[in-house]
Amino acid sequence: MPPAKPVVLVIDDEPGHRLMIRAVLEDVGWAVLEAADGGEGLEACSGKANLDAVLLDIRLPDRDGIAILQEIKALHPRLPVIMLTAFGSVGSAVEAMKLGAFDYLTKPADNEELKAVLLKARDYLGLVRENQDLRRALGEEDGSPRLVGQSPAMQRVLDLIHQVGPTEATVLVLGESGTGKELVVKAIHASSLRHAGPLVEINCAALPGELLESELFGYVKGAFTGAVSNKPGRFQLAEKGTLFLDEVGDMPPSLQAKLLRALQERTVEPLGGTQTVQVDVRIIAATHQDLPKLVSSGAFREDLYFRLNVLEIKLPPLRERLEDLPLLTRHLLHKLSLKNRKPFRDMGPGFLEILTAYLWPGNVRELENVLERALILARSDMLTPDLLPDHVRETEKPSPLSAVSTQKSIQHARFEGVADEPSFDAAERQVLVSALEAQGGHRGKTAEALGISRRTLQYKLNKHGLTSR
Known part of the structure; x- marks a missing residue:
């Protein structure tokens, strides 16, 4: 037909x-x-x-x-x-x-x-x-954003969202910048009993202390110069809904005690006011910071950390779930093609391989920016490797260091009794150990011998707990 x-x-x-x-x-x-x-x-x-x-x-x-x-x-x-x-x-x-x-x-x-x-x-x-x-x-019939991924790490995240969503539990979302923490928050709110209420966000790292306090708790008329009328804070604006405290690890210590009190008593006291206001909100916090480390150094209150961390969801960085990259890339390209009114049909030879070889320090946000750049610069509906930035294209092809070395390492591991069925990681570690020994532990020479960059080598050394001089 x-x-x-x-x-x-x-x-x-x-x-x-x-x-x-x-x-x-x-x-x-x-x-x-x-x-x-x-x-x-x-x-x-x-x-x-x-x-x-x-x-x-x-x-x-x-x-x-x-x-x-x-x-x-x-x-x-x-x-x-x-x-x-x-x-x-x-x-x-x-x-x-x-x-x-x-x-x-x-x-x-x-x-x-x-x-x-x-x-x-x-x-x-x-x-x-x-x-x-x-x-x-992808299960997005309602048009709301979704986390995309089929890797075991992302499936654990999705399972936790499914479990915690319908509850009233306070949730702490952890992960590097650009991993999609805000999408986790939106997914939890959408699956909660508060989904009809507002989702109100405040970035604790974006505002100085006094302004952050007035934004969180509000203020009354005359509280300071320019306060010509009462203003409700984010706690009050999120009534019957969810308050998202983004980058909570950057909150000034002077405000942490007041936040703790608000979480414990579910009341706020507007700046310059004398009466407390009852609030009914669910709290979700997120940060890229290492909160236990901040607690140890005294920069973050331990009691506030435990109050926020009723349930923890940790998003993996993109480099640790590269098996999701093909699906994620297509998802982002279709979204970006619609946003920019630029047609997209497919990716040319080598395009996806280059993306998979890169470590993505900026995570999904960096991937989205790179793909949008490629889509805008493309002169046809086929995306080719030359549209990618130099720093992405110049990354070595994934091997685990090199296909030949890995295969030899697997065979060697079997004979040496490392494991009956050695894993990819075990093989990669063996290659690293052998290469380091051959180069006297020198990182520069080891990277050159393996045909990878020093940055890639350092990442793999950290991954396997190895050190070199």
């Missing part, structure tokens, strides 16, 4: 202009529906027709085209609507663009411009539908 023709609805009160558009578009394989005024157009949009685009005259006999645009967008938020405007009404077309119009054309529409803008609209809608299919495949 041949693929269905794309369908465009033309809402225009000029029969001659509609006839011209029909002739041009039918010649290049489009099916054309017509409406002579806004009422007919809205009826067609709310009917059973599966539309791929709408051409909408900005001036109609019965209704204003801007109002029709808003009603169409309310019915079909993602449907591309191209405004048709006379030369003197370009200002109105710009206003329509701000209200969600996909593009505009001046009347009479130039044939080539008409075909080009509709082709762009069709590609855009294709991305929208592909993204919706992807969301369904």
Whole structure:
């Protein structure tokens, strides 16, 4: 069965202009529906027709085209609507663009411009539908962000979210910057009994102490210069919902005691006030800091740490779950292609291999930035390795150090009794030990001999608990 023709609805009160558009578009394989005024157009949009685009005259006999645009967008938020405007009404077309119009054309529409803008609209809608299919495949039918990963480490995270979500437990989310801690928080809130309430976030590292205090607990009129009225704090704004304390490890010590009291008693005292306010909120905190280390050094209160750490969820860095990278990369590319209106079909030879070889110190956030850069710079819908930054492309291919050395190490480990079925990690460790011994423990020479960078070598030494001079 041949693929269905794309369908465009033309809402225009000029029969001659509609006839011209029909002739041009039918010649290049489009099916054309017509409406002579806004009422007919809205009826067609709310009917059973599966539309791929709408051409909408900005001036109609019965209704204003801007109002029709808003009603169409309310019915079909993602449907591309191209405004048709006379030369003197370009200002109105710009206003329509701000209200969600996909593009505009001046009347009479130039044939080539008409075909080009509709082709762009069709590609855009294709991305929208592909993204919706992807969301369904990843369990994202409601449009909310999800953590993507099938590795054992990510499955443990997802299981914990599933278990803790419906409870009232305070949760501490740990992980390096860029690992997706905010997505964990959103997932917990969405699966909680408080999901209908607000999710209120505050970054404890982004504000100085006094400002952070007033943002958390609010203030009363006259509390300080410029306080001309009462202002509720984030605790009060999160009533019946969830308060997310991001980067809580960076909270000044002077505020930690007041936060502890709020957590224990579920009350806050606005700055400059004398009365306490009862609050009903769930607390989720996150940090990239090593909180036990901060507790040991006296920089973070131990009692506050235990109050926050009722249940801990630790997100693995991307370098420790590289098996998730292919799925995660495709997920991000589909999302970014929709965001930037840039078509994406596939990754060319070597593209994914280069991504897998890199250690991703910035984690998923860095991966997303690299992919968005590649997508924007691409001149086609195929992403090629040359679109990646130099520091990513120049990373060695994964081996574990080198395929030949690993295979020899596995065979050697069997004979030496390391294990009956030695693991990849055991083989890699054996290669490192042998290479270090051969180079007298010198890191530079060892990295050169193995064909890897010093940074990669150091990461692997740390991973296996090995030292060198």
